Amino acid sequence: MMLNRRTALAAGTALATTGLMGGAARAQTVTLRSADIHPEGYPTVAAVQFMGELIKERTGGRLEVQVFPSGQLGGEKDTIEQTRFGVIDMNRINFAPFNNLIPETQILSLPFLFRSEDHMHQVIDGEIGEEIAAAFEPHDLVVLAFYDSGARSFYNARHPIQTLDDMKGLKIRVQQSDLFIAMIQALGANATPIPFGEVYSALQTGVVDGAENNWPSYDSVKHYEVAKFYSQTEHSMSPEALVMSKASYDRLTPEDQAIVKAAAKESVPKMRELWVAREKEARARAEAGGAVANPVDKAPFIAAMEPVYAQFVTDAKLQDLVQRIRAMA
Structure with a gap:
């Protein structure tokens, strides 16, 4: 849903109560939609x-956050536009849907870039994370925090994926990202970009043979019921961003901006704690529901990514970013 910018900004202003602007209205509660x-x-x-x-x-109750889960406000691609225009105040989005908008996010979405989750945390919690966050600002977005999305792996309804040959001909759902489409093609499969909420029915009806995601997502929407073969390629550990509309952020007082940023930062260890527990629970539930997990020799998959890196790491700045990430201990 592409919005007329003037209409969207007007709607966003109406949604963010004018109580942010001072006077007697300061006592009003302003609800930020996420x-x-x-x-x-x-x-x-x-x-x-x-x-x-x-x-x-x-x-003191002047600001509160209302979270709309389960895609109630739309798919990720649509809600990015709405957040940029101030219709939605906050948004938790995987890096992949930002790839075509913000080139720097492509780097952290590159397959097999991170050696481990600890390596990924070291990158996004430091100087490189600050550089990536700054790249969102020209697009009317303020990064409040980076969250985890675990290790993404392939799963499908046809057979275990153990070699590159097992990928050939499979129709794999991917996020709406040119980078993810190129990754699937490099592995010999056919990429099908569709919204997350439509994946179950697509698997069930054979529109796609498989998809790729982490254990919690695989479990939360019960994809194991229609695609039981979960092959642990762990090809992506791309982080997720909690962003705020710059229009909404700019309407806050400097004091409230500091409060929002501090609270967002404090939510990161909370999210990681919940993630570790959820990942274990999700795998156990999925396997109890019929999922069959298998390890994968990653070396051939990593080697197949050379043309993907050549296609998307195209200038000196991005190449330097990849080198710096790989050089981190």
Whole structure:
């Protein structure tokens, strides 16, 4: 849903109560709307709710956050536009849908870039993370926090994926990202970009043979019921961003901006704690529901990514970023 910018900004202004502007209206409660495609109880949803509790407490109830889970406000691609225009105040989004808008996000979405989750945390919690966050600002977005999305792996309804040959001919759902489409093609499969909420029925009806995601997502929407072969390629550990509309952020006082940013930062360890627990629970539930997990020799898959890196790491700045990430201990 592409919005007329003038109409969207007007709607966003109406949604963000004028109580932010001072005078007697300061006592009014301003509700910041936050979108997430994941269901109630998912670690990212719970982390933003935790952040909201801190914000409400520290502003004496002047600001609060209402999270709309399960894609109630739309798919990720649509809600990015709405957030940029100020119709939605906050949004938790995987890096992949930002890839075509913000080149720097492509780097952290590159397959097999991170050696481990600890390596990924080291990158996004430091100087490189700050550089990536700054790249969102020209697009009317303020990064409040980076969250985890675990290790993404392939799953399908036809057979275990153990070699590159097992990928050939499979129709794999991917996020709406040129980078992810190129990754699937490089592995010999056919990429089908469709919204997350449509994946179950697509698997069920054979529109796609498989998809790729982490254990919590695989479990939360019960994809194991229609695609039981979960092959642990762990090809992506791309982080997720909790962003705020710059229009909404700029309407806050400097004091409230600091409160929101501090609460968002404090929500990160909470999210990671919830994630670790959820990942273990999700795998156990999925396997109890019939999922069959198998390890994968990653070396051939990594080698197949050379043309993907050549296609997307095209200038000196991005090449330097990849080198710096790989050089981190």
